[in-house]
Amino acid sequence: MTKTMIGILGSTSYTGQELVRILARHPAASFAFLASRSNPAKRYCGIFPEMLGVCDEVLLSPDDAAGRDADCVFSCLPHALSAHHLAPFIARGIRVVDLSADFRIKDASAYARWYKAEHPDPARLAEAAYGLPERYRREIGAARICANPGCYATCVLLPLLPLLAHRGTTVESIIADSKSGVSGAGRTLKLSSHFVEANENISPYSVGRTHRHVVEMEQEMSLAAGAEVRMTFSPHVAPLNRGILSTIYFRCNRTAAECLDILREAYADEPFVRLRPPEDLPTVKGVAFTNYCDISVTGGGAGQPLIAVSAVDNLLKGASGQAVQNMNIMLGLKETEGLAG
Numbered sequence: 001m002t003k004t005m006i007g008i009l010g011s012t013s014y015t016g017q018e019l020v021r022i023l024a025r026h027p028a029a030s031f032a033f034l035a036s037r038s039n040p041a042k043r044y045c046g047i048f049p050e051m052l053g054v055c056d057e058v059l060l061s062p063d064d065a066a067g068r069d070a071d072c073v074f075s076c077l078p079h080a081l082s083a084h085h086l087a088p089f090i091a092r093g094i095r096v097v098d099l100s101a102d103f104r105i106k107d108a109s110a111y112a113r114w115y116k117a118e119h120p121d122p123a124r125l126a127e128a129a130y131g132l133p134e135r136y137r138r139e140i141g142a143a144r145i146c147a148n149p150g151c152y153a154t155c156v157l158l159p160l161l162p163l164l165a166h167r168g169t170t171v172e173s174i175i176a177d178s179k180s181g182v183s184g185a186g187r188t189l190k191l192s193s194h195f196v197e198a199n200e201n202i203s204p205y206s207v208g209r210t211h212r213h214v215v216e217m218e219q220e221m222s223l224a225a226g227a228e229v230r231m232t233f234s235p236h237v238a239p240l241n242r243g244i245l246s247t248i249y250f251r252c253n254r255t256a257a258e259c260l261d262i263l264r265e266a267y268a269d270e271p272f273v274r275l276r277p278p279e280d281l282p283t284v285k286g287v288a289f290t291n292y293c294d295i296s297v298t299g300g301g302a303g304q305p306l307i308a309v310s311a312v313d314n315l316l317k318g319a320s321g322q323a324v325q326n327m328n329i330m331l332g333l334k335e336t337e338g339l340a341g
């Protein structure tokens, strides 16, 4: 069997490590190159000892990687840098999955406002598919550029999009409260990620409409509803290595049971979305180390809002697991390959 050749930019990042772990065991994949700015010429297993015997690739610098051939290249670089480093691969017709935000926002001026940087490759925004397979499977399959969604965005959008898109259902006054593990902030050192700051603590940040994932979530919710949708979003860092739990309040003309039925129908054939009954709400532990998004809906009655609860592993369905799911779709492989369990 001819293997699909994979390149990874930013392979020593948290999301890069998850990609290497999944793809080293993927039956149809082999590495064309792994790149790292800080560790060129080192062996991958020399940096991550658990990879001894699993991945002993020698790392390339991003510049040396730029001329390499591959069937699919993933980027785990920070936004703005990512589109810049992907450009030579896209120009050669190589399919790319970008884990950064660079191709998620269709409007380059909105990107500039929210990300405080000019978009590095605005001419290619229109051709990028938003990498949420549950909504854009066909577009992802045909795309050369896949914009892998944000981790919070995946967790918040999956419970809401089928309700917003459902004819006769109105969803209003959306307030999403999400708690993320510390790995969501990446491996780069920051004071807020130090053990003493993060342990035994839960910190809100960028609350209201200031977190960068708001622009992406509002874009996708508006497209699903066919009308402009606005939201309030309150993210928090919780003392966990990985995982996101979202509690989403909204006003709706349906009961919680009816919303669950709409979601059950929408996700009946989806391999990575699980609906849970209200007496068994999703938890971070219930999805950790898996590519699942678990969802339930409860609340309502007596004028109260409905409450959707959803959970993902931020490094898997929120990043690298979903990225491999997208690669499988783009290359015509079995969508769940490499992602079971």
Ligand SMILES: NC(=O)c1ccc[n+]([C@@H]2O[C@H](COP(=O)([O-])OP(=O)(O)OC[C@H]3O[C@@H](n4cnc5c(N)ncnc54)[C@H](OP(=O)(O)O)[C@@H]3O)[C@@H](O)[C@H]2O)c1
Binding pocket: 009, 010, 011, 012, 013, 014, 015, 016, 035, 036, 037, 038, 039, 062, 075, 076, 077, 078, 079, 081, 099, 100, 101, 149, 150, 151, 183, 184, 185, 186, 187, 188, 314, 315, 318, 319
């Ligand atoms: N963490 C998550 O849960 C998560 C979820 C979804 C999406 N994302 C997105 O995925 C991307 C990667 O996130 P992460 O958390 O895995 O990142 P991370 O752990 O902070 O690592 C960032 C990577 O970028 C590389 N890098 C930084 N500056 C660079 C430069 N000037 N030139 C070349 N390489 C450079 C680093 O390379 P070296 O270390 O080799 O220098 C490192 O591999 C980001 O865009 C992030 O927003 C993250």
